[in-house]
Amino acid sequence: MVERNSINTNITFDKSVKKDILALLGKDINEDNLIVEKTDLEQKVLTFEGEEISLEEFGGIQKGSEVFIKNNLVSLIKLSKKV
Amino acid sequence: MNWFDKLKKLIHIEINSPIININIIKDSDNSTIGKYDYDETKEKLNLYLDKLDDKTKEQLNPIFQEYLGEGNKLLENETSELLYSLYRYNKETKNRPILNFFKPIIPIEDFRALEASLYLRESFIKKEDIRKLKRDIKDRFGNRGNNISNLCTAGYFEEFLMPLHNYSRDQFTKLYELIVLNAVLAIFVHKQMPLEEITSQIKKKLEISKRYGIKFIHIHGIGKSNIAKIKNCIAYEKKFFDFFEKNNYEKEDIIIVELLLK
Incomplete structure (x- = not known):
């Protein structure tokens, strides 16, 4: 069979490894349960809507200086309209 | 590589x-x-x-x-599923007329809540689990968003608000805020709602509605326990409900009781 190339393959992760994924990406969780930069715990990461994001809300990440995605329906509706 | x-x-x-x-x-x-x-x-x-x-x-x-x-x-798995579901949903045109209608006439945040609620309604029709979707709307837009979500799922935007706007923009402007802020047209019975609160809400909302010439209220319930709660409420508070003409609509796990002031 012909092997698919990376263009057609996507990567997803289970809820259970959320913290691990964040750690791999150089992120940490602060005492307010918000996602922050591991190298600078004062620096909170932002979503594509410019908001802070908690571990519970963390739904994923996209490029553009690592823009975070909330798992909220309203955020995802906005994201789904971006080409 | x-x-x-x-x-x-x-x-x-x-x-x-x-x-x-x-x-x-x-x-x-x-x-x-x-x-x-x-x-x-x-x-x-x-x-x-x-x-x-x-x-x-x-x-x-x-x-x-x-x-x-x-x-x-x-993406996290559930987020991925929801996003791809939204990509498919965006290709459908079914809800575009209602969105096009309301976009210029309601606040932008209400429009966003309505947009999300229409997707929620589609999921509800397909018998998917909508609990998180409902929570998401409430988290983002508060009680107002929750009201919009309930009103949308029950069809009030198309069946009441649209005709109202077409009939009289003035009336629409007067009533819209009332309806969305206080959800005066209906009570949506949920699991945690005590029986007494149903009649208490009816009284409160009718008080407001009467001032604006609205003489009806609907009680909505989904699920066997909520349906039983509504029926128990009507039986228990017989004297109160005798002041209304009652019309019942019941199908599968949904009940709508229409109360019309006599």
């Missing part, structure tokens, strides 16, 4: 069949020996993060960065 080949090399993935999805997971019941397993029917590879040593894990970040750099998204 692209990110995919790098990943395969790093983890020693020896699968030559197509892989559409690489899902990163934990081997929670410790039932797997290897670092991954492959489901040929789904063309899906489960990668067990807890089976990787720290050195291997460290090398995942640059691979992820390359993957992201190509414009891909790294």
Whole structure:
């Protein structure tokens, strides 16, 4: 069979490894349960809507200086309209 | 070598069949020996993060960065399912007329709540679990968003608000805020609502509605326990409900009781 190339393959992760994924990406969780930069715990990461994001809300990440995605329906509706 | 080949090399993935999805997971019941397993029917590879040593894990970040750099998204499973469902939903045109109608005439935040509520309604019709979707709308837009979500699911935007606007923009302007802020047209009975609150809400909302010439209120319930609660309420508070003409609509697990002031 012909092997698919990376263009057609996507990567997803289970809820259970959320913290691990964040750690791999150089992120940490602060005492307010918000996602922050591991190298600078004062620096909170932002979503594509410019908001802070908690571990519970963390739904994923996209490029553009690592823009975070909330798992909220309203955020995802906005994201789904971006080409 | 692209990110995919790098990943395969790093983890020693020896699968030559197509892989559409690489899902990163934990081997929670410790039932797997290897670092991954492959489901040929789904063309899906489960990668067990807890089976990787720290050195291997460290090398995942640059691979992820390359993957992201190509414009891909790294998503949690449920988020991915919802996003792809939204991509499919966006191609449908069914709800566009109602959105086009309300976009210029209601506040933008209400429009966003309505937009989300219409998707929620579609999911509800397909008998999907909508609890998180409902919570998401309430989290983002508060009680107002929750009211919009309930009113939308029950069809009030098309069946009442649209005709109202077409009949009289003035009346619409007067009533819209009332309806959305106080949800005066209806009571949506839920699991946590005590029986007494049903009549208490009816009284409160009718008080407001009467001032504006609205002489009806609907009681909505979904699910056997909420239906039973509504029926018990009407039987228990017979004297109160005798002041109304009652029309019942009941189908499967949905009940709507229409109360018209006599």
